Amino acid sequence: MKTDDLIELLAKDLVPWRFRSILAGAVAGGIIIAAILFFAGIGFRPDIAEAVESNRFLFKFVVTVALAVTALWVTLSVGRPGGSLAHRGLALAIAPALLAGAAVVELLVLPESQWMPHLVGHNARFCLTLIPLLSIGPLACLLAALREGAPSSPGLAGAVAGLAASGIAATFYAANCTDDSALFVITWYPIAILIVTTAGYLIGRKLLRW
Amino acid sequence: MTTSSQENNWAVWMRAAMTGDAGAYRQFLVSVAPHVRAVARSRCRSLGAPEGEVEDIVQEVLLTLHLKRGTWDRSRPIGPWVAAITRNKLIDILRQRGRHITVPIEDFMDSLQAEDLTPELSSRDIDTLLGHLKPQQKEVVRSISLNGSSIRETAERLQMTEVAVRVTLHRALKALAVFYRSSARED
Numbered sequence: 001m002k003t004d005d006l007i008e009l010l011a012k013d014l015v016p017w018r019f020r021s022i023l024a025g026a027v028a029g030g031i032i033i034a035a036i037l038f039f040a041g042i043g044f045r046p047d048i049a050e051a052v053e054s055n056r057f058l059f060k061f062v063v064t065v066a067l068a069v070t071a072l073w074v075t076l077s078v079g080r081p082g083g084s085l086a087h088r089g090l091a092l093a094i095a096p097a098l099l100a101g102a103a104v105v106e107l108l109v110l111p112e113s114q115w116m117p118h119l120v121g122h123n124a125r126f127c128l129t130l131i132p133l134l135s136i137g138p139l140a141c142l143l144a145a146l147r148e149g150a151p152s153s154p155g156l157a158g159a160v161a162g163l164a165a166s167g168i169a170a171t172f173y174a175a176n177c178t179d180d181s182a183l184f185v186i187t188w189y190p191i192a193i194l195i196v197t198t199a200g201y202l203i204g205r206k207l208l209r210w
Numbered sequence: 211m212t213t214s215s216q217e218n219n220w221a222v223w224m225r226a227a228m229t230g231d232a233g234a235y236r237q238f239l240v241s242v243a244p245h246v247r248a249v250a251r252s253r254c255r256s257l258g259a260p261e262g263e264v265e266d267i268v269q270e271v272l273l274t275l276h277l278k279r280g281t282w283d284r285s286r287p288i289g290p291w292v293a294a295i296t297r298n299k300l301i302d303i304l305r306q307r308g309r310h311i312t313v314p315i316e317d318f319m320d321s322l323q324a325e326d327l328t329p330e331l332s333s334r335d336i337d338t339l340l341g342h343l344k345p346q347q348k349e350v351v352r353s354i355s356l357n358g359s360s361i362r363e364t365a366e367r368l369q370m371t372e373v374a375v376r377v378t379l380h381r382a383l384k385a386l387a388v389f390y391r392s393s394a395r396e397d
Contacts, residue, residue, distance in 0.1 A: 001355075003272070005336070011236040013276070014235055016280075018280045022280070080281045080291075150298070
């Protein structure tokens with residue numbers, strides 16, 4: 001086949017599309033799937049009306065939304081050819097830094113005898129299962145979008161997508177969970193997030209090669 | 211032509227292409243092809259791969275640039291984007307052929323000065339390629355690439371809607387990309 005003939009074909013197949021729009025669609029799709037699962041399966045915690053008055057409860061969302069937003073922003077970068085963490089990777093430190101700060105404050109305001117009960121909480125098992133479960137939809141949507149992209153490091157792109165998906169999932173889960181202490185969040189959420197991120201890495205390495 | 215003015219042209223053509231300007235897009239592809247060819251040739255030469263593979267690689271890279279064109283961020287320079295795709299594809303192709311290599315990105319940027327204008331023929335025969343497509347895809351590809359028909363003419367002759375021709379063409383190109391990859395693996 002002549003290269004000129006191929007170029008002729010390519011020039012006729014000109015439907016404009018942008019990676020950014022595809023990723024935005026995937027985020028919307030992922031949020032909808034997670035929301036359906038959330039409202040059908042677990043829903044808000046019973047005392048939601050009082051909870052929204054509590055700073056501890058609200059701060060969980062600051063952390064989870066920060067994780068979702070920063071990881072999505074980095075996904076947009078690592079999903080492109082030549083993209084690496086060097087470009088935007090530092091943003092991923094924002095959510096952990098916020099959470100670490102809150103944990104320090106918690107250690108200062110709580111009497112020492114309260115540390116362990118707050119850290120252990122009551123819902124660790126739900127946290128470790130529900131966050132990965134709620135992540136499945138968003139992760140699937142993000143990986144599908146990344147297949148249209150061209151990540152230079154497929155594993156890395158999958159892992160960052162896993163972070164973003166768990167950020168979305170954790171935001172929903174946090175509205176159900178009655179453990180609001182930063183000590184609980186910093187102990188259990190990262191384990192759940194690590195599970196999803198590892199899954200994203202492993203799937204990405206296979207699925208996102210191009 | 212200097213590197214920067216060349217890149218500027220590519221960026222201008224690609225921006226126009228993103229708004230549906232097929233002529234500008236064709237210019238972009240025609241202008242990029244010699245650079246990809248120069249990199250592919252120098253790689254094949256240094257690895258002792260047959261010259262005949264060069265054009266296969268060029269076509270596979272062009273096809274990939276096409277299928278991934280939406281990943282160019284218009285706020286960033288286009289040269290490194292083209293280079294990253296070319297490099298990724300070269301590594302992939304040559305790895306599939308059992309050669310362990312690295313392709314430094316500088317190779318591509320250097321080639322921006324070293325244009326290679328020889329148009330070449332891929333070792334893949336058009337009939338073999340078409341053999342991997344569905345009958346309707348085959349008709350559309352033949353009509354557009356070999357007869358040089360437009361989408362509208364093709365639609366009229368094959369009694370399809372223009373949208374259907376576009377969709378068929380797009381699927382055919384994706385199928386070709388898959389075939390390029392798998393055939394490289396068999397070599």
